Amino acid sequence: MPANDLGLHRGYGIFDFLRVTDHVPLFWDDHLDRFYRSAAFMRLTPAQSKEELKTILKELMQKNGLPDSGIKLLLTGGASPDGYQIGEPNLMIFQQLIPPPPDTILLPGFALLTYQHQRQLPEIKTTDYMMAIRLQPWVKENGADDILYHHGGTVSECPRSNFFIVTQKNVLATPGKNILKGITRKQLLAIASMTGITVEERELSMNDIREAKESFITSSTKRLIPVTRVDDIVFPAFSKDSVTARLYNAFKEWELSAIHKHR
Amino acid sequence: MPANDLGLHRGYGIFDFLRVTDHVPLFWDDHLDRFYRSAAFMRLTPAQSKEELKTILKELMQKNGLPDSGIKLLLTGGASPDGYQIGEPNLMIFQQLIPPPPDTILLPGFALLTYQHQRQLPEIKTTDYMMAIRLQPWVKENGADDILYHHGGTVSECPRSNFFIVTQKNVLATPGKNILKGITRKQLLAIASMTGITVEERELSMNDIREAKESFITSSTKRLIPVTRVDDIVFPAFSKDSVTARLYNAFKEWELSAIHKHR
Numbered sequence: 001m002p003a004n005d006l007g008l009h010r011g012y013g014i015f016d017f018l019r020v021t022d023h024v025p026l027f028w029d030d031h032l033d034r035f036y037r038s039a040a041f042m043r044l045t046p047a048q049s050k051e052e053l054k055t056i057l058k059e060l061m062q063k064n065g066l067p068d069s070g071i072k073l074l075l076t077g078g079a080s081p082d083g084y085q086i087g088e089p090n091l092m093i094f095q096q097l098i099p100p101p102p103d104t105i106l107l108p109g110f111a112l113l114t115y116q117h118q119r120q121l122p123e124i125k126t127t128d129y130m131m132a133i134r135l136q137p138w139v140k141e142n143g144a145d146d147i148l149y150h151h152g153g154t155v156s157e158c159p160r161s162n163f164f165i166v167t168q169k170n171v172l173a174t175p176g177k178n179i180l181k182g183i184t185r186k187q188l189l190a191i192a193s194m195t196g197i198t199v200e201e202r203e204l205s206m207n208d209i210r211e212a213k214e215s216f217i218t219s220s221t222k223r224l225i226p227v228t229r230v231d232d233i234v235f236p237a238f239s240k241d242s243v244t245a246r247l248y249n250a251f252k253e254w255e256l257s258a259i260h261k262h263r
Numbered sequence: 264m265p266a267n268d269l270g271l272h273r274g275y276g277i278f279d280f281l282r283v284t285d286h287v288p289l290f291w292d293d294h295l296d297r298f299y300r301s302a303a304f305m306r307l308t309p310a311q312s313k314e315e316l317k318t319i320l321k322e323l324m325q326k327n328g329l330p331d332s333g334i335k336l337l338l339t340g341g342a343s344p345d346g347y348q349i350g351e352p353n354l355m356i357f358q359q360l361i362p363p364p365p366d367t368i369l370l371p372g373f374a375l376l377t378y379q380h381q382r383q384l385p386e387i388k389t390t391d392y393m394m395a396i397r398l399q400p401w402v403k404e405n406g407a408d409d410i411l412y413h414h415g416g417t418v419s420e421c422p423r424s425n426f427f428i429v430t431q432k433n434v435l436a437t438p439g440k441n442i443l444k445g446i447t448r449k450q451l452l453a454i455a456s457m458t459g460i461t462v463e464e465r466e467l468s469m470n471d472i473r474e475a476k477e478s479f480i481t482s483s484t485k486r487l488i489p490v491t492r493v494d495d496i497v498f499p500a501f502s503k504d505s506v507t508a509r510l511y512n513a514f515k516e517w518e519l520s521a522i523h524k525h526r
Contacts, residue, residue, distance in 0.1 A: 001264075001271070003355070008264070009337065010392040011274035042397060074272065077396065084392075085399060092266070120383065120394055129273040129347075130391060131383055133340065134305055136348060 001090055007076025009083060013127040014038035015074040018183075019220050021100060023067050024262045025057060026220070026255065030183045032073075038124040039075050044089040046075055060095050068100040070221065074127070101223050105248045107238055109226030110145040110217060112158065113138075114206070118151040122178045132159030146217070148230060151178070154203040161219040163227075164188075165204060165212035166243040173208070176201030184218040184251075191250045197243065209233055216244045223255075224248045264353055270339025272346060276390040277301035278337040281446075282483050284363060286330050287525045288320060289483070289518065293446045295336075301387040302338050307352040309338055323358050331363040333484065337390070364486050368511045370501055372489030373408035373480060375421065376401075377469070381414040385441045395422030409480070411493060414441070417466040424482040426490075427451075428467060428475035429506040436471065439464030447481040447514075454513045460506065472496055479507045486518075487511045 007013035016035040019026050032050050039046055048056065057071060072094045078087030117131050135147055148163055149156045156178050157163055162185040164174045172192050174185065192199050209215065215227035215235055224247060226238045238244065270276035279298040282289050295313050302309055311319065320334060335357040341350030380394050398410055411426055412419045419441050420426055425448040427437045435455050437448065455462050472478065478490035478498055487510060489501045501507065 001266075003264075003357070005271070006396065008268070008271045008276070008339070009278075009390060010396055011276070011390045012393055012396050013271070013274070015272075042393075043400065076271070084396060086396060094266070117383070120380070121397075126393060127272060127274045128391060128393060130275055130305075130389060133269065133273055133275050133347060133349060134384075137306065 002079040004079050005076050006080050012077035014042050017072045020069045024259045027183050035073055041124045044075055064095050069095050070098040071095050106225045109228045111228050112146055112148040112230045113144040114148045114150050114231050117149045161217035164216050166214035168213055171198045173200040184220050191254055214242050214244050265342040267342050268339050269343050275340035277305050280335045283332045287522045290446050298336055304387045307338055327358050332358050333361040334358050369488045372491045374491050375409055375411040375493045376407040377411045377413050377494050380412045424480035427479050429477035431476055434461045436463040447483050454517055477505050477507045
């Protein structure tokens with residue numbers, strides 16, 4: 001990467017990150033489609049087509065031979081003539097060892113702290129994690145595991161995960177606006193609908209959270225993780241009869257069938 | 264820079280930029296003080312003290328021998344063990360040729376387009392210019408020179424400049440909150456007070472701009488540039504009897520005396 005890349009100097013970059021399980025790049029069509037959408041929104045055009053990127057990823061996976069890992073595609077504004085105008089985009093691809101998600105749901109789960117913030121350009125996967133990284137020590141000092149952003153009376157998302165509640169009527173509800181729509185979130189909403197769980201994409205207030213009976217977050221690296229508390233709102237301990245448990249099990253099966261289909 | 268630097272991957276970085284004129288790093292104490300303030304706010308501790316940085320800058324200027332240039336100090340979150348926690352900060356220093364500001368005020372000046380946005384962590388000089396860079400084509404398409412951010416009914420700043428108006432009563436008014444306080448802005452406010460011009464740091468609405476008789480922006484590389492229009496609000500052509508002209512001349516003298524003092 002040239003020393004004057006806009007990704008470094010102006011925070012001008014987008015990326016995507018996918019999990020490789022048992023040598024299979026999970027839901028890579030979804031991740032690559034989102035990668036191109038993010039790029040287009042930021043006026044960046046990758047030199048490679050989606051099919052060419054797939055060929056590169058296959059070669060990379062074969063060379064590295066890592067059964068469980070993460071692949072990151074990073075696209076930046078490139079070397080700028082004046083340090084401000086967009087240049088020729090630079091593409092960097094990283095494959096790294098990451099621990100596979102646990103075989104059973106992670107317990108007891110995550111405690112979340114709310115923080116008032118609305119990410120800029122939330123619908124695309126930019127490299128802007130400034131707020132989240134700066135707040136990490138504060139999260140730890142308060143005995144929590146992650147942040148839940150809120151703004152104007154409604155919550156949106158965690159910095160690297162999507163947020164869900166299950167209402168008393170067993171409706172699965174999750175914010176649908178001003179968020180990055182995760183790939184796990186997308187798969188999960190499809191699974192929920194198929195298994196007869198009503199899904200609502202809508203605004204969620206703190207009161208909605210207070211009245212919910214379950215809550216969890218999703219991400220590509222973590223699948224589903226139960227939420228144990230949001231600020232002072234405490235949820236009952238995870239139970240095997242919960243909607244969260246049903247969805248976790250259904251998601252794991254879905255993931256397995258995706259692996260088989262890929263082969 | 265390591266390939267896993269948080270400045271590149273998570274937009275986690277701060278910087279400062281100072282102008283070198285006639286081999287003199289202008290107002291470098293102010294720039295370096297702000298650099299350390301930005302770093303502290305982002306929980307980054309440079310390995311070098313201010314005096315050590317000055318020694319490095321002196322050596323750099325001597326080696327490069329550029330009478331007119333810009334020096335950029337960039338500090339990033341460094342190589343992170345997990346791509347998320349802050350690492351050992353990386354410091355990069357760049358000296359580059361930049362055209363010196365013109366010897367007389369730049370005419371006719373800049374046309375500004377307002378855009379609704381509030382920068383995150385506005386008080387410190389982060390590398391986050393995502394919004395401004397993405398909007399550049401839109402600015403050009405609309406025949407303008409730069410953006411003026413506004414939010415909640417008041418304007419704040421341009422992406423790389425501070426914004427001022429001169430009221431009908433010859434008061435110099437400029438936003439005082441939710442902005443990056445520029446070094447030229449700081450010097451100019453001191454000069455204005457010394458020359459008997461009343462200064463007000465306060466909220467500015469579009470109506471305040473409509474009723475103003477002059478407007479200009481300031482930056483370290485551009486000194487003062489008259490504003491010709493903000494959206495549909497057009498200002499009279501620059502006049503040598505204007506407050507803007509008085510301030511520009513006073514600033515140039517101030518700059519000259521700073522150069523002499525530095526020697």
